[in-house]
Amino acid sequence: MTAAMPAPLEIAGIGRLAGRVAIVTGAAGARMGQAVARRCAAEGADVVVTDAHASRPTQLAKDIER
Secondary structure, eight states: OOOOOOOOOHHHHHOTTTTEEEEEEEETSSHHHHHHHHHHTTTTTEHHHHHSSHHHHHHHHHHHHH
16 A cells, blocks of 8 residues: 655645635634634634633644744
8 A cells, every 4th residue: 555645735745735724713712612723723724713711712823833
């Protein structure tokens, strides 16, 4: 069995969402929103996170920036 070839953008080190902005609501919860925000950032997007709790998005943004 051979490994699948990575997509051309992955070879170049460019994420699929590079140059795009992702706005994620409810991003500071422990589930879906946070996972979506982290994945979008990993794929190269600039991520805007929002949540009803003021301090949570700030901490998530700091974590994503690292």
